[in-house]
Amino acid sequence: MIGRVISLLGLLFVWSPDAIAAPSRVVSMNLCTDHLAYRLAGPGQLISVSYLSGDPSSSLIADEIPEEKFNHGLAEEILRLKPDLVVAGTYSTRTTVQLLRRLGVRVEEFEPARNFDDIVENIRRMGQLLAQEEAASALIHEFEEKLKIAALRNETPDRQPLLGIYSMNSYVAGAASLESKMTEAAGFRHMGSELGMTGSGRLSLESLILTNPNYLMTWHRRGDISTRSNEMLRHPALTNWFAEDRRLYLDERNWICGTPNVMDGIMALQAERIRRGQ
8 A cells, every 4th residue: 555655656756847857958940939938038048049030120139149049940950959849830830840749859839929818828838838937927917017007098089090000912910910909909990900801911002092091000021121022012102192190110020929029019009199199
């Protein structure tokens, strides 16, 4: 009987979460997991992030990561790093993810955040994976407190201004997107939601002008507005219809990933609304 109790206690010790060592060599393959892991990892724990984090037009940590820490999502380069944990997005290079798993590497994937609850859950999960639960709890608390402050600044006018956000290739995000949640948290109505769009889709320039949002923001990823995919953003009709007093220019890097940095995007947008008397 005593022997059985000792055996059971031994099994409990082996399988206890507290008995599992924290990963010491973590690699991230995705811009969004890069930012989240960077915020939570302990000293020396995050050994490599995706090369996208080195692009200052899309990354908020480009100046903080040395070039030798970047990876390009190739299985052979990640294997050479001998990671004990790889974090990736569900849209990261599928071939690499599958190969790493077949070779016994632990890979944890994160879905893109589509609302604030998703952001909180991703912070909590990353904290658990990195064994940085205390840091994750502090970050969640900070995020939720900022959301409360943003809500207090919205005085709920009779008719909130309509904001159109127009991206390269004429893409517009619809309802149930993180963009729509951020827009609404800043005290605006979201154009894609108002048009009944779900997911994301293309909106012609003519339809944009007919919808006639009060304000317009344009996203041109990678900071280059001269590419073919950004041609519509340079169209004279767009420039003539939406004069400077109807244009908003914000740091789009705060809108790309579902991380706590979205609060900077919300606060900046909200400040613009208040400044313009809306």
